[in-house]
Amino acid sequence: MTHITDIPSLPDVLPPSRRYDRLAVFFHWSVFLLIALAYAAVELKGNFAKGTPPRALAMAVHEWAGVMVLGLALPRLLWRLLRGAPAPEPGRRLMQLAGEAMHWVLYLFILAQPLLGLLAINAGGHLLALPQLGIEIPALVGADPALKDTVKEIHETLGTAFYLVIGLHAMAALFHHYMLGDNTLRRMLR
């Protein structure tokens, strides 16, 4: 007799060729959490007066979460280029291509956005550092007020625009899962 606990859970029945591997899944969700933290911290910052310790802490959390995104984005992109991705779930070719294009836009974002943030800090004449731990990220550029203003503006505009892009990406995943009932979301979960 088959017991209910003998039935494999859905993700386990997907063959490896139809799902993301463990490392890709780890990269995806850890980057997601760090980006959520970076967004939350920079939004929270606005609640505290200029020059106060909580505001500085919120900004530090924003910057370090962002730098960790970059630290994961580089090996993640390398892994993706080496291992590829599972073929898309069956569907209309145009939608599959749109999904793939969206993925490359997101890869570009997780590389460019933290780099722009770092550039803004450095061009403003500051280093990203945790002196208590002896950690210091080397400056990418020297102080340059004009560059700082430009880069900061791009960083802020991109940051705002990507609320929408990330929202669309997440909604597409949920649409596949709940409306189309395919494995798109399942294959990115473990």
Ligand code: HEM
């Ligand atoms: C993926 C990572 C990141 C995301 C999603 C992100 C997003 C954002 C957003 C949404 C804003 C606020 C925009 C606004 O107020 O209109 C912002 C501001 C800022 N971010 Fe980032 N950021 C990231 C990484 C970084 C990093 C790594 C640094 C620096 C090391 C950084 C430095 C800054 C600075 C200096 C500001 C301006 C804050 C202010 O003066 O109000 N960001 N970022």
Ligand code: HEM
């Ligand atoms: C900061 C937010 C996010 C970023 C930067 C991001 C980035 C990415 C990237 C770059 C890929 C392509 C993976 C590859 O082919 O190598 C991907 C795939 C995927 N993401 Fe996200 N993602 C984010 C949030 C989310 C959220 C919130 C969900 C779910 C609600 C989600 C669900 C998925 C799914 C299901 C796939 C696989 C799509 C497929 O198999 O075609 N993502 N994501």
